[in-house]
Amino acid sequence: MAFADMIWVFIKVSIVVSVLLLHVSYVVYFERKVIGHMQARLGPMRVGWHGLLQPIADAIKLFFKEDIMPSQADKPIFYIAPLIGVLAAIGSVAVIPMWDGFSIANLNIGLLYILALSSVGSYAIILAGWASNSKYSFLGGLRSAAQVISYEIAMGLSLVGIMLMSGSANLTDIVNAQSNYWFIFTQPVACFVFIVAAIAETNRVPFDMPEAETELVAGYATEYSGIRFGLFFMAEYAGMFIMSALVAICFLGGWDGPDIWPLTLVPGFVWFIVKVYGFIFFYFWIRATLPRYRYDQLMSLGWKLFIPLALANIVFTALMKLIWN
């Protein structure tokens, strides 16, 4: 690779990573504001104008807090676990095309790469639960293991439909394949399964069993403090960004905007961000509305409803493809 190319990749990486980290802190602010207004209150208001500096204050606080290490913890794993989570989350961003032609790595198996990294991310939770040597963390880790196994399958299967439709696992190709119609219209079942699985994958309400603060105190993160806890937090919100980006790319046409005159002037990047944040808003909305499932009910939902649904979708899509071609 030429030297200029390497510089260019390096610049891209630094832009994406810094934007992502800023995004993570401000999406927390966004969430607190949105849920606050849904719940007849204001959300953060004190630090800065309408609390705009709150995320920065929080980040500083997390950095300076004492890093507590339980004496009975499995130390190396305890240290590594949050890093795995963050690296897996940030690594996934590499293949996401934000607008036409912009992605750090234009992998031809981008979709599989993201699925693989999100599985790696769940190791962070399982290892954290195990290494903390605390019973709440342990239960949280076990729940996460079970949850990830069942929902990863449903998620992977739902995306098979997309791969069949677009004939590629490259995310840019998938977006380009939607130039006539978005896949949400031709693959509504896959979209539904994917959205539910994405919520489970990122451990958000109503599938937030691994942390379930009223049951397991803080689940896998019970023993973590300071910036290590902050890293888990970061991984969760980065994970939300990636799942939202996948929904935008696979079902909502990525950076593709409506073909009406004044709107065609808006750059594709804006459409992409609008779609991603629209879906992140949906995440918040669900969090403010729904109670939490019980762990075994979640499992039966996954195995008895979502996996068969996704399988049926694959068969149906393949049949349709066969008939039309």
Added chain:
Amino acid sequence: MADAENNSRIATKELTLNMGPQHPATHGVLRLVLDLDGEVITKCTPYVGYLHRGVEKLAENRSYMQILPLTDRLDYISAMSNNLGYCIAVEKLFGIKVPERTEYIRTIVGEMSRIANHLLWLATHALDIGAMTVFLYCFREREAILDLFERLCGARLTVTYPRIGGLKNDVDAKWLQDVYEFTNEFPMRVEQYETLINKNRIWLRRTKGIGVISAEEAINWGMSGPTLRGSGVPYDVRKIEKYGVYDKVKWEVCTGKNGDIYDRYRVRMDEFLQSNSIIRQCIDQIPEGPIMADAPKFTLPAKDKVLSDMEHLIHHFVLITKGPQTAPEGELYVSTEVPKGELGFHFVSDGEGKPYRMRVRSPSFVHVSALPKLCEGEMIADLIGNIGSIDIVLGECDR
């Protein structure tokens, strides 16, 4: 095949989990030691006493008037009902009959306290199961009731508003008007909570058929209040004991059928509306008149008399500093329906101005003792639902 045989030979061991006394969902300082098989609870042992302040013992060295503020601290979520229960019990001991206006006001504030308590119950119960928004909506309405209490007597939480033989002060028409306005709006709010959770599939799956206790067992465990009525037993002390003006207003005892978490939830949701209607009827019917009973031995003289008349001043001074010097001898148990169940006061009086022994029968204590029955064989997540559905407060449980 070989794998299956190997698996069956691996020894399994139950996990003992110490839940509490500091835990987000144990409603105070309840400590539960759980034996877990996976996530299934095989044994649950509650330990109480972390909030024990010796209220019963303290009462033995105080005059009857001085005990009143202690009762605020029993169930601090519905302090008004506890005060009322205590005052009604002492009045029965002393043989005092309170004026009718007082009975009406007591019924109004008692039901307001029931609504405030059930709001807090719904808020925390829903939050435990994961519905966060209900929590904040409920606190909005609870805030309105606490504001009304503050205007009434200056305190929001530990009110100490009733007095033996009457009330601290009379209510004014504006206050009653504002309570009436609150009751106008409140049923709409209840509807709002119900739209959030009533038809929610997740809520139903988390509550229906879970934590079931049959009517017979519930009685045997000594349950009372909405927790008992959820099992279909129409037992309500307000109907039986005939205190307040509950016989002069129209209302029904709400009952469930299956005795699961959902039915206990339904009973309390229905009680919102019943209490609301009781308050409205009381405000419509409330007569004018004095608020203190004519029992000078036990009740404070009127403030204007104290400020102008020597004898009343002395009387006031003696009652405040020493309390009533005598009380009828005897032993009695009086119970009232507080929001959490049947709150009973058992006095043994040896004729002095302070009780020889005061025992409090607190519903929370009884309900905590029934918790293992409800949750054994179910999962951790259900335990949280069960704790919420029996509506306990540890201040009252430990006393």
